Amino acid sequence: EIYGPDFLIEEDIVLVTINYRLGVLGFLSLENEKLPGNLGLKDQVLALKWVQDNIDSFGGDPNNVTIFGQSAGGASVHYHLLSPLSKGLFHKAILQSGTSLSQWAFQDKPKEKALMFAKELGCTSQDPDTVLEFLMSVPALELVTAQNKETLRTEKERIHKLSIIFTPCVEEAGDTSFLTDSPKKLMENGNFAKVPIIMGITNKEGLFCVSHKVIPTCDTMSMFVPCDLPITSDSEEELKLGREILQFYANTDHFSWEIVNQYIDFITDVGFAVGLGNTRQYFLQHGSSIYNYLFTYTSPRAFSSFLIPKAFPDKAEQFVGTGASHGDDLAFLFKTNILQVPYTPPTIEDQTFMNKLLKTWTTFAKTGNPNCEELGLTWTPDNDHNPCYLEIGKTWKQVNKVLLPERMEFWKNIYVKYSLPK
Known part of the structure; x- marks a missing residue:
């Protein structure tokens, strides 16, 4: 009901959508054999195995499977490229607005988070077996409610707006291990499935900060310093870097409503574009065939066009139509019923755009x-010597350069200077 198949199934494909465990139920880890983590991703593996065993009964081809997802779904797709458990279960991949190298998509201290979570619910033990026994006695609804408590986040995570508490993690090596090393190390070493890939972002991913009312309410330099940089909170170094970043985006030393559009670009970059750029580099380094895109299409039927006026009626004109927000692309692939957004029939322009997008994806x-034929141009695979991406908007055009080059160069220099994320 949330992601209706109506548009896609007209393109002579078989569409499979799945449910899997999320949050604490899907990604809590005590870093041991009893609760190693990544249960949500292992649910997805089971679904992919089901497809292999059964899809021919529905007219599908088990030897021609494409996995695709958006946001956490995009990161999930990337994780399957990295996992030995997913090997041979799919043959192509589409990553929309998320990779495993996105800042929010990986946790490197899962046991620490699990113990904090148990303590929040009343268990102060540090023994993993005791903690697991306690958590199994807690009603599921209580677990799910407790996972959203701000006390589970660090101060920097609370300020930064991009953190997800329970995410994929490294497991001890074994036959049932989904992820045996960090995504970064696996990508560096070329330990991933070499399949054709489409990957990209929207040009204003950070607009979700407006539509979901998570614009910062404080003026602190901490909110401009990514959580994965090894810099001490409230230090002089953090203050200096925060000012440098704010100056780069908005040419000012103070945050205000006047620079929210620049803040949106900042969130777009640190939350999505930087991770995408790093992922791209590793894919190309190890010979993957990738098609990059930047989604820029705006329309009254996009999620942000409905949600922003509800969130900030008096400021909607400042943001609506300025670009495509995180998730806006889904409205043109699925007949959606999500976030209380009413279904809006496509205009003639929307329908033309959707037909082209659906035909290209399928x-x-x-x-x-x-x-x-419907694409109307040649979308060339990206490569290091001749970088390129497809702009998907009111007009479709190939752009012969890397995505957001000046902004990505800025962040490359920042991460080199302050040491790369672990």
Whole structure:
């Protein structure tokens, strides 16, 4: 009901959508054999195995499977590229607005988070077996409610707006281990499935900060310093870097409503574009075929066009139509019923755009190559010597450079200077 298949199934494909465990139920880890973590991703593996065993009964081809997802779904797709458990279960991949290298998509101290969570619920033991026994006695609804408590986040995570508490993690090596090393190390070493890939972001991912009313309420430099940089909170070093970043985006030393559009670009970059750029680099380094895109299409039927006026009626004109927000692309692939957004029938312009997008995505799903007559141009695979991406907007055009080059160069220098994320 949330992601209706109506549009996609008209393109002569078989669509499978799944449910899997989320949050604390899907990604709590005590870093041991009893609760190693990544249960949500292992649910997805079971679904992929089901497809292999059964999809031919529905007219599908188990030897021609494409996995795709958006946001955490995009990161999930990337994780399957990295996991030995997913090997051979799919043949192409589409990553929309999320990779495993996104700042919010990986936790490196899961046991610490699990013990904090148990303590929040009343268990102060540090013994993993005792903690697990306690958590199994807590009603599921209570677990799910407690996972949203701000006390589980560090001060920097609370300020920064991009943190997710329970996410994928490294497990001890074994036959049932989904992830045996960090995504960064696996990518560096080329330990991932070499399949054709479409990957990209929207040009204003950070607009979700407006539509979901998570604009910062304080003026602190901490909110401009990514959580994965090894810098002490409230230190002089953090203050200096925060000012440098704010100056780069907005040419000012203070946050205000006047620079929210620049803050949106900042969130777009640290939350999505930087991770995408790093992922791209590793894919190309190890010979993957990738098609990059930047989604810029705006429309009254996009999620942000409905949610922003509800969140800030007096400021909507400042943001609506300025670009495509995180999730806006889903409205053109699925008949959606999500976030209390009413279904809006597409205009003629929307329908033309949707037809092209649906045909491009499903052509790739069928063949591993997105080029088709409806596309109206040649979408060239990206490469280091001739970088390129497809702009998907009111007009579709190939742009012969890397995504957001000046902004990505700025962040590359920041991470080199302050040491790369662990």
